[in-house]
Amino acid sequence: MTKKLKHYINGQWVESSNPNKLDILNPATQEIIARAPNATRDETEEAIKIAKRTFESGRWSDQSPQERAAVLLQIADRLQENIDELRDLEVQNNGKTKREAQSDAEEAVNTFRYYAGLLTMPNGQAYEAPGDMQTLVVKEPLGVAGLIVPWNFPLLMSVWKIAPALAAGNSILLKPAEITPMTAVKLFELIDRTDLPKGAANLVMGTGPVVGQTIAESNDVDMVSFTGSTGVGRLIMQAAAGNMKKVSLELGGKSPNIIFDDADIETAVDFSLFGIFMGAGQVCSSGSRILVQEGIYDEFIEKYIKRAKKIRVGPGTDEHSQMGAIVSEKHLKSILHYILMGKEEGANLALGGNRIEEDGLEKGFFVEPTVFTDVTTDMRIVREEIFGPVVTIQKFKDEGEAIKIANDTEYGLAGAVFSTDQNKALRVIKKVRAGITWINAYHLTTIQAPWGGYKQSGIGRSLGTYGLDEYQETKQINISIDSKPIDWF
Template sequence: MSNSTTTAIDLKMYINGEWKAAEGRPTIPVINPANGEVFAQLPQGTVADAKDAIAAARQAFDAGVWSDISAQERSEYLLKIADKIEEYAEELAVLETMDNGKAAGESSADVSDAAACFRYYAGLIKAPDGQTYHVSTDIQAMVVREPVGVCGLIVPWNFPLLMSVWKIAPALAAGNTIVFKPSEVTPVTPQKLIEIIEEVGVPAGVVNMVTGTGAEVGNAIVEHADVDLISFTGGTKTGKHIMKTAADTIKKVSLELGGKSPNIIFEDTDLDTVVEYGLGGIFYGTGQVCSAGSRILVQDTIYDQYVEAFVEGAKKIKVGPGNVEGVEMGPLVSQQHLEKVLGYIEIGKEEGATLAYGGNRIKTDGLENGYFVEPTVFTNVTPDMRIVQEEIFGPVVVIQKFSTEEEAIALANGTVYGLAAGVFTTDGARAMRVIRKMKAGITWINTFGPTFNEAPWGGYKQSGVGRNLGTFGLDEFQEVKQININLQ
């Protein structure tokens, strides 16, 4: 795959070990969000393409070309994939920044994490599992874990490479076959990943990639009776549709959805430290992160000081193309998403919130063709405002005021989401009291944002069901079977 900007990259689908275009249909242009230029063309797959991929995955699974090989052999494949990711690390990072717009340092970190994730599951799949039960002198009872079967994996545009890996690595480790659909907005590094999987010799039909829209290709995968599991990361609205549709065939569903994550700041913290964590929590990835700290709750005694320091910090963030040295925040991913974020900023103004900083599209210093928005800070908000309740998924933060611990907890839990939450305080007992009350699946004390392959990732309430990563992430891609052996 070439990463030249002068000639658009010609992307393909990958079905049953063969690369193919979508016959008779126009391609989907892939835009570099930093300059608005087309740098790749994506096949617009059809329902027929999805069915072909599902049939290939079904045949490969039933034939046992992957599920019947030993865990040791699958582990060796995963380690080879990790090695190749590192071999192509520079190319992957460049493509990720072109594809998504994120800062170069963020792209490089994602590539490193992707390799580490394959290595983690390569080790985990060889660990002891299962159980035995002494239920009777005549019966030996045991529990074993088996692959689910054909897995439909649908990933979002905000972490194109890493979200692909979070699903593909454990699905392959468990012995499943895959029908994979990347986002049509950011499909370039996902294709490179599939090229790597082919290069290391994973058998044909085990991993298949169909590209196109969610409404057509994604829905076809979710509806199909031969798909045993759907693992989806993306918006809550789409997640609800997937859950309803999957009910028709009673397939397993894992959903990692939206968030409106609170970051609680008590008065006994170091101001400079909590401001830095607050800035990173919302402006990393241009705020296009499901776990972004988009609601900062600050105790009233330090509220004004915090807001002043936070705004000063926001003003210093260097915004620009992700491949420019020193850039800390890149563009939004697309024109459509830019319009959505700017629309929410207007909603905030209309609702009566105070726009303390930002709020504008950036059209200076050569950025006029990209999808750049200033870091944006709203203060003096109320819990009922849409900018407080709804996921904006951009560099927009609301800073709320609270007085007591009880009020902070109530405000923090006061949305339909429950993905992540953080608390900053030097009082260890208070930190634990608050965290235990948080309706969130991922929580932090005196930090905000770190992710580990070893730890489960997922949310409460409308932030989803199931978990990625850790042993729990492997469990999602396995069935549990009881075996009873008559000893007489």
């Protein structure tokens, strides 16, 4: 039976007045698994007002850090108790493999626990100021945080925003991607079973031009945090300018993965496969541009393609699947268009390039792992974010050329260097203009470290102490410890 979803506003599950619902599909089968509400502007504005009223009431924002931490731990416990269901919903709605969805669900639990622990740590600063003054620097919640998440990590991206936003004492309004709301709905079902005050966390489903635009424009929203494409990020910034609200953006990437002649080639091949084909390449930090030094270029390609051919593509429900489905038919067509473009631009299609419509996969949105070689920097498949299982492999001569090619992009989210010369690796990675980087690894990271990019890959940082700072105001309090007239006039 197709599930009927509802908004969660002020602690209540509510219908939308809009009769036009959103069909939610399983991308591995095209089966309609749910129908989601398609919020109107008025419904979104009402949810914002409730979030603001709740914040101003102090029922959440005035609670002590220890009290807020206890609620975050309750949420973490509810997630842990339902981790299998969260994993399976993610597989069903997003199309990723069970192993990937399991990892996401576990990290979601750990994120709530991390911010619960961070809340109880010492915070703020104190200074001795001239004139018998004591200066305190304290952190305070912003107010209402509008959180807009993408479809590639529906659960994890929601938690990466919700956990620090609530930890800071804000009220929130979450807008999940319109095609992947299932785990967000389950998450709010679990939040409803905790001591979080009603109205502090609200869920509204709908389209970007209506719900997202309303959140970004609203004078009652104090911050908007968005993860998605660079193009939409620009629109968010423009809309947010009305009340000069704080904006945090985690946007696109076209990340370089630099392989030097002296790299351990088996390790480099292994992580380079993981860097692009994990999540079917639908990852903002994917290593979609592999740069290989000319001395091992042919050997690397031979080994890489041999391994890539063995990747098992299939539905996430199949334990043997290593790469899952593309999230939607629209995005599938976009990926196939880029593959056609690459061939027309003269790149060598060394592997893949086709939709998979056999072995029981004909009903789903599946694409072969695709490798282009002999590419040049001016090609669109090298410059533009494809956001799929498509990688380009490009040759370079020396360290200087590698750095030049790596930075020849409007993006700056991630990057990696593979070399057994640690001095060279560190020297090069420091020159790569990106916010998330690796040496002799890819994609491995931790909740405690900041996540975000340079250039058109975004503004601000998620996770770690930086992620909590994003959802706080910094206030200076000056106290006279010897109160007497200043005699200025």
